[in-house]
Amino acid sequence: MTVVLHSDPLEPFSLVSEHERGLAPGSFGACALFVGTMRDFNDGEIVTGMTLEHYPGMTERELALIEDDARTRWPIQDSLIGHRVGRIEPGQPIVVVAAWSAHRQAAFEACQFLMEALKERAPLWKQEALEDGGRRWVSPSPNPSHQGGEGL
Amino acid sequence: MTVVLHSDPLEPFSLVSEHERGLAPGSFGACALFVGTMRDFNDGEIVTGMTLEHYPGMTERELALIEDDARTRWPIQDSLIGHRVGRIEPGQPIVVVAAWSAHRQAAFEACQFLMEALKERAPLWKQEALEDGGRRWVSPSPNPSHQGGEGL
Amino acid sequence: MSITVRYFASLREQLGISEASVPADGIHCVADVWQRAQPDRDLPPRVLAALNHAHASLEDPVRDGDEVAFFPPVTGG
């Protein structure tokens, strides 16, 4: 159960791989993982950069609560949430969530829950820099479960 | 759209990370990933090792067909399937599947589809080595969507 | 004898302020904090609130020394 906020570029696969080394080998059978990456387009416009604002203290607390919730709902052995904050370039990872379990169904479901809950509850806000020099705050997806929205 | 069978230990996170470097940065927003790892227990018994038999030629072909199917059903940009064959030790990864897409829902669903289809269709067979020196062929899960079974 | 008020993201930009301190006397709930801190503005309809780093409703009771935050819907992930 780990939460990390990164102001430097995030290496999601190294982060997960390193975290996994801390788990007892042979004790888990499944790891489901999601990485959200900044795209260079959104709503028909070219996006040249992004700034992620957060609420220091509350963000970490809320992400840890989300991990607690996942743990009460699925038999997961461990989980990890990593999120970028600050200035982000297109192509850079924004978020990584991972769940480890004995069986794959719990890992998949817990991983998806972590992402949905993060997008609904974690105090993080994206502001995009546009090609013409303008900036715009990203609007939340009207329907998170169908709309996607990472990279927005 | 890549399929790899490994007779040497599989490094799932490096494999996915390296594959991702071949994709146009900024073009995708989501990567969903699953890793199945060999556990050291199954059906109440301690398992000391595993041998994965496959059907050379057909296994690669079937995995590529599964990737084709995923691509016709979800707007994914790319996918990867890596599977161990031969002798495997507890704690070693058995399988990795990954799907890249603009949005997370397609990535999650395609990733789960790849795993379910692989377990149903790919000609691979597990034989476990038990603590008492015995060996047993693994039985397929009666209900793949609820039972899990990686690491079996 | 005061309450810390914080604003984030587009709300912070609109108000032109990120943090303030208001006297605690006469304040009972989160909604009172907004009214004390922004007497000339109604709380915008979609704004969310937090109390001491936890999501809160406008009716949640506030005490001296608490930290209250207001922010727009979140867009992380």
Add this chain to the structure above:
Amino acid sequence: MSITVRYFASLREQLGISEASVPADGIHCVADVWQRAQPDRDLPPRVLAALNHAHASLEDPVRDGDEVAFFPPVTGG
């Protein structure tokens, strides 16, 4: 003028053979291949078949030079 027959996993162990070649004459479908290759055994109920590296049914037509495989339910992943 022959068909290659392959067996995998527990079926391979039970039969004690992994590969064989049978004459193609008189063989029309996958089921015929089993009967020619294993005349003394009924096809076990859960065994699956493949024809030229693709999943096949017992009725699928087989031609000279084809490769037919029989194996138990798969357990990869």
